[in-house]
Amino acid sequence: MKKQGSNTTKRTRLQKSFQQTVLKLYRKKNVDEITINEVCDKLGVPRSSFYYHYQTIRDVVSEIENDFLRVTKGALATIPFTGNEKTDYVNALTTLIPIVKNHENAIKAFAYERHDAAFLREWASLLSTSFAKEPTHRERILAYIAIFGIGDYLNKGVSLSSFNPDAVYEVAHRIYEIKTEFYSTLTK
Numbered sequence: 005m006k007k008q009g010s011n012t013t014k015r016t017r018l019q020k021s022f023q024q025t026v027l028k029l030y031r032k033k034n035v036d037e038i039t040i041n042e043v044c045d046k047l048g049v050p051r052s053s054f055y056y057h058y059q060t061i062r063d064v065v066s067e068i069e070n071d072f073l074r075v076t077k078g079a080l081a082t083i084p085f086t087g088n089e090k091t092d093y094v095n096a097l098t099t100l101i102p103i104v105k106n107h108e109n110a111i112k113a114f115a116y117e118r119h120d121a122a123f124l125r126e127w128a129s130l131l132s133t134s135f136a137k138e139p140t141h142r143e144r145i146l147a148y149i150a151i152f153g154i155g156d157y158l159n160k161g162v163s164l165s166s167f168n169p170d171a172v173y174e175v176a177h178r179i180y181e182i183k184t185e186f187y188s189t190l191t192k
Contacts, residue, residue: 018047018049018053018057019057021047022043022047022054022057022058022064023064023067023068025043025046025047026038026043026061026064026065026068027068027109027110027113029042029043029046030065030113030118031109031112031113031117031118035061035062035065038061039061040054040055040060040061043061068110068114069110069114069120069123069126071107072103072107072110072111072127073123073126073127073130075103075106075107076100076103076127076130076131077130079099079100079103080096080099080100080130080131080133080134082099083095083096083099083134085136085137089135090180092134092135092136093135093146093150093176093180093183094173094176094177094180095134096131096134096135096150097150097154097172097175097176097179097180098172098173098176099134100131100150100154101154101172101175101176102172104154108158111154111158112158115127115151115155116155116158116159124148124151127147127151128144128147128148128151129144129147131147131150131151132144132146132147135147146183149179149182149183149186150179150183153178153179153182153183154175154179156182157175
C-alpha cells in the first residue's frame with residue numbers, strides 16, 4: 005500500500021520535472037525544436053518514462069498552459085461583481101497577480117517571450133469575464149491591458165515572487181491607472 009502512494013508521488017514529481025525542463029527549453033527555442041531525447045537526457049531518464057506521461061512535447065506545454073488557465077478560471081469565478089469598473093478591475097488583478105506569481109516562469113515563456121496568441125486570447129477571455137458577466141469589446145481590451153501591464157512588470161525584471169499583498173494591491177491600482185490613461189487616449 006505504501007509503495008503505491010510512493011509511486012504516485014514519484015510520478016507526480018517526474019511530471020513536474022518534465023514540465024520544468026520543457027519550460028526551460030521552451031524559453032530558449034520553439035516547441036518544435038525541443039526533442040524528447042533532449043528532455044530525457046537532461047533529466048537522466050529513459051524515453052519510456054516520458055511516454056508514460058506524455059505523447060509529445062506539445063502535450064507538456066499544453067498541460068502547463070491548461071493548469072494556469074484552470075487555476076485562473078477557478079479563482080476569477082469567486083470574485084463578486086460590484087458594477088464599479090475600478091473595483092472590479094482591481095479585484096480581478098488582486099486575485100490574478102498571486103496566480104501569475106505562482107506560474108511566473110510559464111507566464112514569462114508563453115505570454116511575453118513566445119507571444120503565444122492562443123494562450124493570450126484564452127487568458128484575456130477568462131479575465132474579461134471577471135470585469136463583466138457578458139464581456140464586450142471594451143472588457144476584452146481591458147483584459148489585454150491588464151495582461152500587458154503585468155508583462156510590463158515582468159519585462160522590467162521585477163519578480164512577482166517578492167510581492168507581498170500590499171504590493172499586489174498597489175500593482176493592481178497602477179495597472180488600472182495605465183489602463184485609464186491608455187483608454188482615454190483611444191476615445192479622444
